[in-house]
Amino acid sequence: SQTIHQWPATLVQPVGSPLSLECTVEGTSNPNLYWYRQAAGRGLQLLFYSVGIGQISSEVPQNLSASRPQDRQFILSSKKLLLSDSGFYLCAWTGRGGGTYEQYFGPGTRLTVT
Amino acid sequence: AQSVAQPEDQVNVAEGNPLTVKCTYSVSGNPYLFWYVQYPNRGLQFLLKYITGDNLVKGSYGFEAEFNKSQTSFHLKKPSALVSDSALYFCAVRDSSGYSTLTFGKGTMLLVSP
Numbered sequence: 001s002q003t004i005h006q007w008p009a010t011l012v013q014p015v016g017s018p019l020s021l022e023c024t025v026e027g028t029s030n031p032n033l034y035w036y037r038q039a040a041g042r043g044l045q046l047l048f049y050s051v052g053i054g055q056i057s058s059e060v061p062q063n064l065s066a067s068r069p070q071d072r073q074f075i076l077s078s079k080k081l082l083l084s085d086s087g088f089y090l091c092a093w094t095g096r097g098g099g100t101y102e103q104y105f106g107p108g109t110r111l112t113v114t
Numbered sequence: 115a116q117s118v119a120q121p122e123d124q125v126n127v128a129e130g131n132p133l134t135v136k137c138t139y140s141v142s143g144n145p146y147l148f149w150y151v152q153y154p155n156r157g158l159q160f161l162l163k164y165i166t167g168d169n170l171v172k173g174s175y176g177f178e179a180e181f182n183k184s185q186t187s188f189h190l191k192k193p194s195a196l197v198s199d200s201a202l203y204f205c206a207v208r209d210s211s212g213y214s215t216l217t218f219g220k221g222t223m224l225l226v227s228p
Contacts, residue, residue, distance in 0.1 A: 006157075032213060032214050034215070042202060042220060042221045043218065043220045043221065044158075044204070044218045046215060046216075049213060049215055051213055057213070059215075088155075090157055090158065092158075094214045101146050101148075101163065101165060101208055101214055102148055102160045102163050103160070103214070103216060104160060105150075105157035105158040105159070105160075106157050107156060107157045108155070108156065108157045110155065
């Protein structure tokens with residue numbers, strides 16, 4: 001069966017510090033991968049998605065970036081965090097073809113920028 | 115562009131009573147629709163999907179959803195609510211971009227009282 005991992009689970013970082021959040025998927029190959037942010041008001045905002053190694057699409061301009069160095073690894077980064085980057089970050093994956101259209105989410109990372 | 119509306123911020127229901135969480139959508143082409151549930155500080159869990167076929171879709175934990183093309187709705191239902199059903203529920207529609215990205219509603223908090 002497939003599983004998706006995210007770490008760290010929680011993170012408190014000062015403004016201006018760098019960020020690296022990691023997401024890995026097990027039990028599948030060549031997945032589509034997604035990064036979302038959920039603010040305190042509950043809505044989900046799609047940040048990035050990737051359909052393959054090195055292929056990243058950005059949905060909104062921001063000081064965040066994403067990379068996919070391996071097939072099942074997706075990293076969210078920032079060089080300098082802003083207060084507005086605080087939130088709950090969720091990684092998700094979906095399979096290719098075969099009628100699988102739903103996304104499966106990881107446990108999330110709670111980021112607080114102080 | 116596609117969109118999803120969840121008109122209720124919160125739904126309150128007594129345990130044992132039927133529940134309905136409303137969702138309407140707008141999308142060009144055939145709609146692919148999804149429901150997710152989120153418990154506090156957790157990732158989203160997939161409940162059910164409508165791709166094609168029967169308008170009544172059955173999913174996890176006794177939930178079902180009714181697809182209504184003429185009303186562009188996809189309401190989530192359960193015949194008998196449990197206190198443990200209390201959570202945040204999201205409706206989503208698959209984007210037509212071909213990369214399986216999803217557009218989510220803002221979420222509806224379901225509170226089931228004992």
